[in-house]
Amino acid sequence: MTEATEIPGNASGKISGKALLLLGCPETPAQQAIALYLAHQLKTHGSDLLIIGTPSVLNLLRVSDPAKHYIGPMMVLEKCIEEIVEKRRTVDLCIVCAHNDAAIAYAATMRHLLPVSRLVVIIFGKDPGPLAAAIDFPCEKIVEKAVHNPMQLKAKVNEVFGWVASRT
Amino acid sequence: MGCIENLKYEMLLPLGASFKECREYVEKNFAEVWYVDPGYKLFDEYIIGLPPIALGLDGGKIVFPYTKPCHGTYLLRIEDDDEAARVRRTARKKK
Numbered sequence: 239m240t241e242a243t244e245i246p247g248n249a250s251g252k253i254s255g256k257a258l259l260l261l262g263c264p265e266t267p268a269q270q271a272i273a274l275y276l277a278h279q280l281k282t283h284g285s286d287l288l289i290i291g292t293p294s295v296l297n298l299l300r301v302s303d304p305a306k307h308y309i310g311p312m313m314v315l316e317k318c319i320e321e322i323v324e325k326r327r328t329v330d331l332c333i334v335c336a337h338n339d340a341a342i343a344y345a346a347t348m349r350h351l352l353p354v355s356r357l358v359v360i361i362f363g364k365d366p367g368p369l370a371a372a373i374d375f376p377c378e379k380i381v382e383k384a385v386h387n388p389m390q391l392k393a394k395v396n397e398v399f400g401w402v403a404s405r406t
Numbered sequence: 407m408g409c410i411e412n413l414k415y416e417m418l419l420p421l422g423a424s425f426k427e428c429r430e431y432v433e434k435n436f437a438e439v440w441y442v443d444p445g446y447k448l449f450d451e452y453i454i455g456l457p458p459i460a461l462g463l464d465g466g467k468i469v470f471p472y473t474k475p476c477h478g479t480y481l482l483r484i485e486d487d488d489e490a491a492r493v494r495r496t497a498r499k500k501k
Binding site: 262263265291292295315316319320322323338339340341342343344346347350351372374375 | 424425426443444445447451452454455456457473474475476477478479
């Protein structure tokens with residue numbers, strides 16, 4: 239299920255401006271893959287990307303991409319939220335990866351703190367339906383049952399951002 | 407947990423409680439309920455959650471949700487007269 243209703247997507251695929259990728263708990267492997275893919279695509283399409291998450295999730299990315307081919311600047315969640323609350327950081331696009339209730343709470347927080355930014359919530363894991371149904375704030379939702387295999391999730395991400403799907 | 411971990415707290419709901427369960431618990435079990443928005447600073451941490459976020463007050467004791475990415479939302483109780491007074495000055499009281 240892909241729901242993109244409240245805020246229009248960018249059909250050209252170009253994502254300019256400041257983007258924020260908020261990662262949840264790293265226990266679901268698909269997140270790692272989709273995070274690296276999003277980082278690559280956003281950078282390729284002209285975005286100034288900051289990745290935020292727990293120290294563990296950021297270390298997973300650092301180890302996976304030691305030469306930083308895909309990832310760029312990263313920051314722990316709490317520090318970034320502090321900067322947004324204190325209006326020291328602006329964001330044009332916020333993407334939240336969510337596979338548990340806590341991540342939905344973080345997405346709701348971002349909606350409140352960034353009321354005019356484009357917010358895309360990627361809901362995945364073993365049973366993403368109830369989590370997606372719990373979202374009652376304006377955002378674009380990408381919903382896919384994905385734990386180990388990110389391919390369908392990647393296809394839906396491509397669809398929402400207007401990226402041409404690759405064969406790999 | 408962050409700085410809050412270093413405070414003397416009681417855990418009212420078990421780990422893995424949903425955010426909405428925490429809100430319902432506060433609204434049902436506390437006579438004095440106040441509401442804040444995400445990003446409200448409490449015990450030097452920014453509170454995360456779906457607005458409005460319910461806080462329960464009982465004298466100098468504050469009951470509040472505390473969300474961590476891998477564990478869900480804890481419902482904690484911490485006693486601090488100054489912080490309780492600040493909540494009463496800055497939050498919205500349930501009518």
